[in-house]
Amino acid sequence: MPVAVWTIVAAAAASISLALGMRQTFGLFLLPLSAEQGISPAVLGIAVAFHNLVWGLSQPITGALADRHGAGRVMAGGALLLSAGLALPALLPNAVAVLFGIGVLTGIGVSCCGTGAALAAVGRAVTPEKRGEMIGLASAGGSLGQAALVPVAQSLIGGVGAVATLGILAATLLLIVPISRAIEWRAPIETSGPRATGLAGLPALARSALADRNFALLTLGFFACGFQLAFLTMHLPSHIAVCGLPAGLGATALMTVGLFNIPGSWLCGKISTYIRPEQALGWIYAVRSVAIACFAFTTPTPAGTVVFAAVMGFVWLGSIPLTNAAIAQRFGVADLGALYGVCFLSHQLGGFLGAGAGALLLEYAGSYAAFWPVMVAIGMLASGLNWIIRPPARALA
Structure with a gap:
């Protein structure tokens, strides 16, 4: 493939790595911010729940803007907002x-x-036969941030404190601004396909897509992904501490998730070349649910926690390249960012409920015991929804 394509893939991976790596550290601040500043764990838990909701509500809009005007400028503006969002509670x-x-x-x-703008740009830059693999590769590279930023943040919290660590992360996120120059800085070049709908046509585009039974099922299934992953990202370190295991094990678990997600995301993206993405998504949700059941309903140990994190990591972000591939096969890539955003809103509604309900449960019940059966049931329901999706009448380039 051309060097320019590899540059776009690498830049997309770097931006995703920093953005998602940052948010994977939120759970590490839950108890330290309470000890340092007296900020209730429920406050941060609810903040992260709203973070998920706001992310979901804004993703269709930012995706549509990126489709029409280019992903790079959208990403640069987002980097400033990310940095400000962490700098504010630091100051x-x-x-x-x-x-x-x-x-x-x-x-x-x-x-x-x-993932929204960056992966849509990758999808537009590569040929259809390579699209799933390259989107998976960019997602896999994005996992490096989770593997790297989680232990760094844990070490900084122990060394300089939670507030100072927020300030350091805020400064680090500004690196996305120069990175974004390499990703579709101008409006996407038009091809023989349709022109991107843009922001004005987003409501009609969303209504049309959701009227498609199969897209609606894909979107409903994505709810489970957000519900499960947001809860684990935010509350797994606290659950480990509540169970009496070493405090550092939470950071180790999140780092393990990031490391195993690197090969897992690439493999999931590549699989979409050989089998229908919806079928693979069904298996991902099933594997997650079985792993959660085994972890939650047995006595927790350090070794078992690391094994659980490795299994979850392998299928952690694999749903993202598969969902993008499924949308591209049905609707093409002109509006990929916007349509992924519509689907992703369901994901983030799940994340809002997963992170928020977990925080309230910890605040009032002191444990997460009642939450695990719900996690398993929702995951298995998502598997069934994806397995009954029909193949597209014709695959679009």
């Missing part, structure tokens, strides 16, 4: 700053710099 460590900075600003910022 003013109180509940309002946490709720607005992490709950609103970083939610909009990650919709610009995360």
Whole structure:
């Protein structure tokens, strides 16, 4: 493939790595911010829940803007919002700053710099036969941020404190601004296919897509992905601490998720070349649900926690290249960012409920015991929804 394509894939991976790596550290601040500043764990938990909701609500809009005007400029603006969202509670460590900075600003910022705009740009830059693999490769590279930023953040929290660590992460995220120059800085070049709908046509595009039974099922299934992953990202370190296991094991588990997601995302993207993406998605949700059941309903141990994190990591972000591939096969790539955003809104509604309900449960019940059966049931339902999706009448380039 041309060097320019590899540059776009590498830049997309770097932006996703920083944006998603940052949000994977939120769970590490849950108890330290409480000890340092007296900010209730429920406040940060609710802030992260709103972060997921705001991310989901803004993703169709930022995706449509990227489709029409180019992903790079959208990502650069998002980097500024991400940095501001972490700098605000670092400068003013109180509940309002946490709720607005992490709950609103970083939610909009990650919709610009995360998977939506960047992977749509990758999808437009490569040939149809390579699309799933290259989107998977960019997603896999994005996992490096989780593997790298989680232990760094854990070490910084122990060394300089939670507030100072937020400030350091805020400065680090500004690296996305120069990276974004390499990703579709101008409007996408028109091909023989349709022109991107843009922001004005987004409502009609969303209604048309959701009227398609199969897209609607894909979107409903994506709810489970957000529900499961947001809960684990936010609450797995606290669950481990509540169970009496070493505090550092939470960071180790999140780092393990990131490491195993690197080969897992690439493989999931490549699989879409050989089998229908919806069938593979059904298996991903089933594997996750079985792993969650085995972890939740047995006595937790350090070794078992690491094995659970490795299994979950292998299928962690694999749903993203597969979902993009499924949408591209049905609708083409002109509106890929916007349509992925519509689907992703369901994902983030799940994330909002998963992170928020977990925080409230910890606050009032002191444990997460009642939550695990719900996680398993929702995951298995998502498997069934994806397995009954019919293949597209014709695959679009």
